[in-house]
Amino acid sequence: MLKGIWGSDWFGLFVVALVAGTGLALFQPAFLSPFNLYVLLISFSLWALVAMAQMVIIAIGQMNLSVGAIGGLVAISFAGSMEVWGLPVPAAILLGLAIAALCGLLNGVMTHVTGISAFVITLATLSIFKGLNIGITEAQPFYGVPDVVKAFGNARFEGLPHMLIVPVVAIILIWLLFNRMVLGRQMLALGANRHAAELSGIRVGRVVVIAHVISAVLAAMAGMLAVARLQLGQPTIGDDWLILSFAAPVIGGAVLAGGHISVIGTCLGVVIVTLINNALVLLGIDPFFVQLFLGGLILIAVGLNRWRERRLAPA
């Protein structure tokens, strides 16, 4: 049992996160202030969904460059439909999820039917979704977000933001998907060895399409949470998600070739990135360093993953 935990993807990360958190708390008492923890949890909520959206596609051995573009398109559709058409909030949420499902369907069907690499397909759909976003909004935000949504974005319970409930439910469902459900196993099998997966009777097309739809829906949730957080439908939502969406799963031990991901590892990846961001702010370090750290972190994580793979390989 203990050995299982020790050898797991996430134990090392857990220690890193714990040490980083303790260190921060010792050097900067402000770290543990209720307000700072609240801010941390808000950014964790958003980033966790973004990271999950990419992780699901990494699991099947592909990549989805359009995660941010889908999040942005859903965000402005969500805000715009409430402001311009006066849609009630639940209807707007459903509309957002439906748009995302359609985007995911497009990505999944096109990669599967044409056999073109997901990289190119999602690069093209990234521009299409982002282009639709800019075309609809003319690069101006929608300001008329209903008070209910704004209140949700600010609401907290005992220091916990209400919006935390969304990623928590999503993370549990995704964990169940990959650890307890046939579909999740099929996704991993497909990512590990497409040929073998086909031979063993997995309906590859179905699995690929479902993975892309799940990814898009997770991106949509992140987009709508961003609207609640920012209190407006900002067209630039999603523009800066790309690096993080890969960083967190890779830090969490995901193999980019597919077939191996860790839900807990990815979450800890998000925690570590959030802590580093927070540390830069609290310690008064130039916020410009964030990009530098993220890039360096990805390289270190990839290097460590490779080193571990090579060490494990002969055994």
Add this chain to the structure above:
Amino acid sequence: MATATTGRGGRGALGLLASNEVGLALLIAVLVAIFATVNPGFTSPFNLFALSRVMGIDMVIGLSMMVVLVTGGLNLAVGSIGVASVMLGGWAMQVAGVPVLPSMTLAVAFGAFLGWINGQLTVRMGVHSFIVTLATMSLFFGAMIVATRAEAFNALPRSFVDLGKLRYGGFVSGMLPLALIVGLGLWLFFNRTSLGREILAAGANPQAAELSGVRVNRTIVVAHALSGALGALAGLMLAARNGAALPSMAGHIGMGWLLPAFLAPVLGGTLLTGGVVSVAGTVLGAAMVTIITNGLLQLQIGEFWVQMCLGLILLAAVLLDRARSVIAERRRSVA
């Protein structure tokens, strides 16, 4: 100017490859005819000058991606490298007082160095260049922002800014001939030099190339360094056009260049799997993208819809290319 090597999924025929470029040229002619008829302003010397200037820059951006695609890799950091190099060049010119030509050389050399880092990391870590350049695009851009405090160099020497105003025959920007010369140089490199051929061979089939004595890792590093140098050159051209070296000129972490960078080679028939290159195709692909963008802007379709159109074009292009190779495959198997 088509180069055929092994590995073009069953197509192989030079005729088909040639038709790719001829087709692009025809398409460009049709587009120009349509835009010129619908909007007389399209052929005004002013617009042609602006068009040829952007075209030259887009061509170099496309070529910069192309040289890495040939190896079967890619370079997401093209934009980051371009901006980082140009900010160094701008600093040298404006702050350090280095003359223009040495500053430009410094910028290109720095671009090559950053590309070399990408190549080395890819080879040493043994991972796909996607993840390496994803990390370095953030890394290089972050380092540039920290070093420059996100401030522009907008008092560049006259002689540098004048390069952006250079025009031939009243309506051709100096940027276009420069891009064509770069293209010609690359064509010679891939067709006439052993190193160029080795890069192609390594891209088509790394194992076979390694067995026949090609140092595959070296070809990958060289291609990345070349890509970095071309990215820096594109950055210099853009800075000369803007009259300033701006940290924001390639968008957030340089992502603004990704679409033009991939559009041109993919439209031109360069395969993402490596081993096949078409310099002329990339040049024509970039020309077509620039003409469509410019034409749409002129037609008042609205600048806000241009990006979506480019996305649709990329999608249509890859679907068409795929359909063509499937048809070629079927014909071959029937015969």
